[in-house]
Amino acid sequence: TPVIGVLALQGDVREHLAALDAVGARALPVRRPAELAAVDALVIPGGESTTISKLAEAFGLLEPMRERVAAGMPAYGSCAGMIMLADDIEDPRSGQRTIGGLDITVRRNAFGRQNESFEAPVVLEGVSGGPVEGVFIRAPWVERAGPRVEVLAVRDGHPVAVRSGGLLATAFHPELTGDHRVHALFVEMVRAVTGPRAAGDAADPVG
Ligand code: GLN
Numbered sequence: 001t002p003v004i005g006v007l008a009l010q011g012d013v014r015e016h017l018a019a020l021d022a023v024g025a026r027a028l029p030v031r032r033p034a035e036l037a038a039v040d041a042l043v044i045p046g047g048e049s050t051t052i053s054k055l056a057e058a059f060g061l062l063e064p065m066r067e068r069v070a071a072g073m074p075a076y077g078s079c080a081g082m083i084m085l086a087d088d089i090e091d092p093r094s095g096q097r098t099i100g101g102l103d104i105t106v107r108r109n110a111f112g113r114q115n116e117s118f119e120a121p122v123v124l125e126g127v128s129g130g131p132v133e134g135v136f137i138r139a140p141w142v143e144r145a146g147p148r149v150e151v152l153a154v155r156d157g158h159p160v161a162v163r164s165g166g167l168l169a170t171a172f173h174p175e176l177t178g179d180h181r182v183h184a185l186f187v188e189m190v191r192a193v194t195g196p197r198a199a200g201d202a203a204d205p206v207g
Helices: 013-022 035-037 051-058 063-068 080-085 181-194
Strands: 003-007 025-032 041-044 075-078 086-089 102-107 117-124 132-137 143-144 148-157 158-164 169-172
Touching: 003 013, 003 181, 013 025, 013 181, 025 035, 035 063, 041 063, 041 080, 041 181, 051 063, 051 080, 063 143, 075 181, 080 086, 080 102, 080 169, 102 158, 102 169, 117 148, 132 148, 143 148, 169 181
Parallel strands: 003 025, 003 041, 041 075, 075 169, 086 102
Antiparallel strands: 102 143, 117 132, 143 158, 148 158, 158 169
8 A cells, every 4th residue: 555645734635635545545644854754655735835835945845855756756736736846837936946846837827817716627638437527726737848748638728737757737626526536546656656565564564
């Protein structure tokens, strides 16, 4: 059983923990470096990326997360989490620091005022059984994606779900829908990296 941490500084942490649990992972909140060191993979929740970024620095987690992701730890980010996994943010004034790892440039709050929050079906490559319900809340979109980034879904001409190696990001919030197919896809990606044996197995011989 892979142990998957959810960065628990701000945002919809609880919903991600529940979704991961529902698809058979061991899910743990991560607030300190020692907790990060104990997980096989990390989810970065939706919330406010500027706040998450500042708190991550204050809690001494930003550098360790950058190092783990650079060393190949799988990670999934929804909405603000997508921004945290992006190498670049479009707004040059931001100065906002990210974990990075995904060769993308994101535009924050990209869908504009009239359309700040909406729900729409999203056809997601790699997820079978029909479209997922896309909950977009002041969501980013992907302005630029590098050649090795796989685009899984597009809306208004811009990628809203991407994957690259062990990194997955969605501009929307599957954790708010009760449909756990995106989390199942991520757990599959984690298993592909960790193999049958994961950090959880020592403490959880039946897992
Ligand atoms: N607009 C937020 C940000 O820039 C993201 C919103 C969300 O996670 N729902 O961080």
